[in-house]
Amino acid sequence: xxxxVLMKGNEAIAEAAILAGADAYFGYPIxxxxxxxxxxxxxKPHERTGMVVLQAxxxxxxxxxxxxxxxxxxxxxTSSSSPGISLKQEGLSYIAGAELPCLVVxxxxxxxxxxxxxxxxxxxxxxxxxxxxGDYRLIVLAPASVQEMADFVGLGFDLAFKYRxxxxxxxxxxxxxxxxxxxxxxQQPRMTEFPEWATTGKSPGxxxxxxxxxxxxxxxxxxxxxxxxxxxxxxxxEEVRYELIDCQDAEYLLVAYGTSARICQKSVQLAREKGIxxxxxxxITLFPFPKKPxxxxxxxLKGILSVEMSAGQMVEDVLLAVNxxxxxxxxxxxxxxxxxxxxxxxxxxxxxxxxxxxx
Amino acid sequence: xxxxxxxxxxIKAENLVYSKTPVLTDNVMHYCPGCGxxxxxxxxxxxxxxxxxxxxxxxxxxxxxSVLMYNYLDIDMQQAAHGRAPAxxxxxxRLMPAKYVFTYQGDGDLAAIGTxxxxxxxxxxxxxxxxxxxxxxxxxxxxxxxxxxxxxxxxSTSPYGRDVELMGNPLKITELxxxxxxxxxxTRQAVHTPSAVRKAKKAVRRAFENQKLKKGLSLIEIVxxxxxxxxxxPVQANAWMEENxxxxxxxxxxxxxxxxxxxx
Amino acid sequence: xxxxIIIAGFGGQGVLSMGKILAYSGIMxxxxxxxxxxxGPEMRGGTANVTVILSDERISSPIINKFDTAIILxxxxxxxxxxxxxxxxxxxxxxxxxxxxPERTDISIYxxxxxxEAATMKSAKIFNMIVLGGYLKAxxxxxxxxxxxxxxxxxxxxxxxxxxxxxxxxxxxMEIVRTVHEPSLN
Numbered sequence: 077x078x079x080x081v082l083m084k085g086n087e088a089i090a091e092a093a094i095l096a097g098a099d100a101y102f103g104y105p106i107x108x109x110x111x112x113x114x115x116x117x118x119x120k121p122h123e124r125t126g127m128v129v130l131q132a133x134x135x136x137x138x139x140x141x142x143x144x145x146x147x148x149x150x151x152x153x154t155s156s157s158s159p160g161i162s163l164k165q166e167g168l169s170y171i172a173g174a175e176l177p178c179l180v181v182x183x184x185x186x187x188x189x190x191x192x193x194x195x196x197x198x199x200x201x202x203x204x205x206x207x208x209x210g211d212y213r214l215i216v217l218a219p220a221s222v223q224e225m226a227d228f229v230g231l232g233f234d235l236a237f238k239y240r241x242x243x244x245x246x247x248x249x250x251x252x253x254x255x256x257x258x259x260x261x262x263q264q265p266r267m268t269e270f271p272e273w274a275t276t277g278k279s280p281g282x283x284x285x286x287x288x289x290x291x292x293x294x295x296x297x298x299x300x301x302x303x304x305x306x307x308x309x310x311x312x313x314e315e316v317r318y319e320l321i322d323c324q325d326a327e328y329l330l331v332a333y334g335t336s337a338r339i340c341q342k343s344v345q346l347a348r349e350k351g352i353x354x355x356x357x358x359x360i361t362l363f364p365f366p367k368k369p370x371x372x373x374x375x376x377l378k379g380i381l382s383v384e385m386s387a388g389q390m391v392e393d394v395l396l397a398v399n400x401x402x403x404x405x406x407x408x409x410x411x412x413x414x415x416x417x418x419x420x421x422x423x424x425x426x427x428x429x430x431x432x433x434x435x
Numbered sequence: 436x437x438x439x440x441x442x443x444x445x446i447k448a449e450n451l452v453y454s455k456t457p458v459l460t461d462n463v464m465h466y467c468p469g470c471g472x473x474x475x476x477x478x479x480x481x482x483x484x485x486x487x488x489x490x491x492x493x494x495x496x497x498x499x500x501s502v503l504m505y506n507y508l509d510i511d512m513q514q515a516a517h518g519r520a521p522a523x524x525x526x527x528x529r530l531m532p533a534k535y536v537f538t539y540q541g542d543g544d545l546a547a548i549g550t551x552x553x554x555x556x557x558x559x560x561x562x563x564x565x566x567x568x569x570x571x572x573x574x575x576x577x578x579x580x581x582x583x584x585x586x587x588x589x590x591s592t593s594p595y596g597r598d599v600e601l602m603g604n605p606l607k608i609t610e611l612x613x614x615x616x617x618x619x620x621x622t623r624q625a626v627h628t629p630s631a632v633r634k635a636k637k638a639v640r641r642a643f644e645n646q647k648l649k650k651g652l653s654l655i656e657i658v659x660x661x662x663x664x665x666x667x668x669p670v671q672a673n674a675w676m677e678e679n680x681x682x683x684x685x686x687x688x689x690x691x692x693x694x695x696x697x698x699x
Numbered sequence: 700x701x702x703x704i705i706i707a708g709f710g711g712q713g714v715l716s717m718g719k720i721l722a723y724s725g726i727m728x729x730x731x732x733x734x735x736x737x738x739g740p741e742m743r744g745g746t747a748n749v750t751v752i753l754s755d756e757r758i759s760s761p762i763i764n765k766f767d768t769a770i771i772l773x774x775x776x777x778x779x780x781x782x783x784x785x786x787x788x789x790x791x792x793x794x795x796x797x798x799x800x801p802e803r804t805d806i807s808i809y810x811x812x813x814x815x816e817a818a819t820m821k822s823a824k825i826f827n828m829i830v831l832g833g834y835l836k837a838x839x840x841x842x843x844x845x846x847x848x849x850x851x852x853x854x855x856x857x858x859x860x861x862x863x864x865x866x867x868x869x870x871x872x873m874e875i876v877r878t879v880h881e882p883s884l885n
Contacts, residue, residue, distance in 0.1 A: 082723050082732065082853065100530055128529045133555035137522040140515065140552070144495070144523030147513045150530050170516045254761050255719065255734035257726050275511035275527070277490045277534055286505045288496075288514035341759030416764040 086111035099150035102141035109183035139167030149274025155181035169208030173289025177236035194412025195249030200389035222256035326355030342417035374401035469669025471659030518549025521556035560617030564642035578664035619651035707748035708772025713827030723849030825868035832872020
């Protein structure tokens with residue numbers, strides 16, 4: 077019988093991966109995501125499902141192990157936190173360039189540099205605009221609860237394989253460390269058949285499979301880039317996910333993902349208690365970004381406040397989406413500071429209603 | 436006798452003394468004439484054919500001159516980011532333990548940017564083979580100093596010779612990894628003479644055979660020339676290699692069946 | 700119905716595990732729950748705190764700065780969180796080591812001298828369960844039977860033999876908790 081369990085977000089990701097039939101995890105410890113590797117090691121998934129778990133010598137090695145496993149057509153993933161994710165960017169660029177499916181979890185902490193281990197959302201640009209070198213995109217999922225941390229593991233793998241593209245779960249230290257109740261899905265079997273492009277050994281009668289991101293011929297390389305871009309456009313058409321909360325009569329809109337979206341739900345309640353008609357749009361996919369609903373809602377709004385624990389990164393995508401149709405401002409805290417619900421409500425009032433703050 | 440042999444006679448099956456292994460593709464190699472890579476590729480391909488493991492072998496190509504190795508071997512291959520081949524091979528082997536997995540890396544790839552991946556794959560005792568071609572220079576990027584560049588040796592980034600006080604000493608990474616408990620077989624070979632080629636092939640074969648034992652990693656260094664980077668003719672380069680490289684990087688087995696061999 | 704709780708004290712006092720047991724108790728009575736710790740170096744011997752929310756509805760923000768209940772286990776935490784209790788809310792504290800006692804008059808204040816009692820019961824480990832007992836008496840948001848079920852869920856099986864001792868401690872806490880101040884008494 078299935079029942080709810082109380083679990084940290086990081087642990088939920090690890091358990092969900094075992095249940096999703098993941099073939100391997102390669103990681104390196106860093107706060108605040110080390111529970112992923114710790115949980116996997118304690119659970120002995122090699123006994124439960126045959127899953128491989130290995131503590132690598134570095135984040136760089138870990139992401140390249142992911143490349144190797146993904147190149148064999150296996151469901152492989154890694155996790156880290158901001159400084160470690162920076163180290164993985166080279167590998168991610170190669171994975172995108174070799175069109176390999178994989179899942180990467182970023183439990184974001186505040187930066188720049190070593191920053192602090194406290195929560196933040198300041199890796200948005202790095203996650204949705206590429207991160208490493210070259211024109212590529214990750215599929216970026218932003219969970220806002222421990223349940224979604226678990227659910228998005230399977231979803232991330234599915235999307236990664238559907239598009240032969242790396243997927244990222246972009247979460248943050250608060251969601252990684254907090255516990256909520258979570259219901260897991262049934263154990264999925266590990267794959268027994270692998271994609272035809274995988275390097276599983278050149279069986280007689282088929283061409284050899286080559287996993288590479290190299291093509292020295294510029295005309296061919298451009299053609300390949302156009303193919304990638306077409307893939308990203310398809311994602312924008314088919315994979316946009318978001319949630320609307322109290323938006324029917326909203327005059328003002330908060331836009332927030334992850335932990336900020338949770339806080340903003342409370343801000344919406346507080347604002348409505350004061351008679352301000354506020355709604356919340358929560359992007360679930362950050363790439364592809366929910367541009368269309370924002371564009372469609374813009375004419376009926378008096379203002380949009382993009383809320384993010386950063387100096388204002390996602391706000392640029394909100395601005396691009398509404399393209400001047402309505403005023404857009406950013407509110408956020410940085411360095412591991414978390415805005416309180418009434419702080420956000422206050423910012424909304426000050427910027428848009430009282431006009432005492434220019435955002 | 437050779438004068439009397441006609442073309443028709445030469446191509447007769449009974450006169451065949453050498454043929455290209457089918458594990459090598461028909462693609463024309465891009466390597467400079469006189470380079471050792473072609474020979475090293477051939478040895479690996481021949482061993483794969485002889486062991487009949489073409490369907491069970493996955494190779495990892497590096498960044499460097501041999502980045503396009505996958506164009507020449509008719510097996511499944513992955514191309515690694517610079518220095519990361521041992522990490523990729525680790526995952527491939529762990530996910531498919533019954534397969535034969537090897538990396539093929541140059542000195543910059545294996546002993547500079549990829550030092551951590553090399554040492555840790557060796558130390559974990561991954562059941563893979565690493566083929567390490569050491570020509571003391573960065574060939575592909577145009578002859579820059581490598582971690583294995585000899586003292587006083589000239590390169591485009593040590594134009595007055597490698598000054599060890601300023602630029603550090605050449606790294607004998609093969610001797611270094613031989614110290615690690617995870618390595619099972621460590622040897623240094625060359626491919627510049629027929630007898631060296633024969634010995635090197637035995638080493639390559641042993642590196643593949645070892646994977647069945649699950650006793651640890653096999654690392655085969657192949658000291659080679661880079662006549663373009665060294666700015667010499669192939670013949671000069673081989674002579675220079677014998678005179679300068681081999682005294683510093685002596686050929687022969689360093690570790691056999693997990694045991695370090697005593698220095699002679 | 701939503702109960703927003705902060706539990707704060709020194710690392711090692713069992714702050715996080717008390718929160719976990721409380722959260723599990725909420726699940727046992729079909730509530731939505733969240734458990735949001737302070738994490739990192741603070742945990743190692745410094746102050747530790749955890750926000751626990753129990754609710755009949757979907758929980759919006761797991762991070763809040765006003766609480767229905769504050770469970771306070773040292774002076775630093777009292778100084779930090781006394782002002783964060785909502786008017787009409789509840790503050791429960793252990794008097795051990797407290798030199799400046801709570802002063803709010805618009806909230807209910809209870810004292811449970813759990814450290815002293817744990818010493819009497821000769822088990823430092825049950826300190827947090829005595830405190831929890833005090834909370835259950837002062838504010839019966841969760842049923843004792845659900846707390847016991849929560850204990851079963853949150854303790855590793857090898858520690859299940861300790862559940863009767865924990866239950867005893869909770870009951871003892873319910874007995875020794877005393878009212879310091881209630882707004883209605885003004």
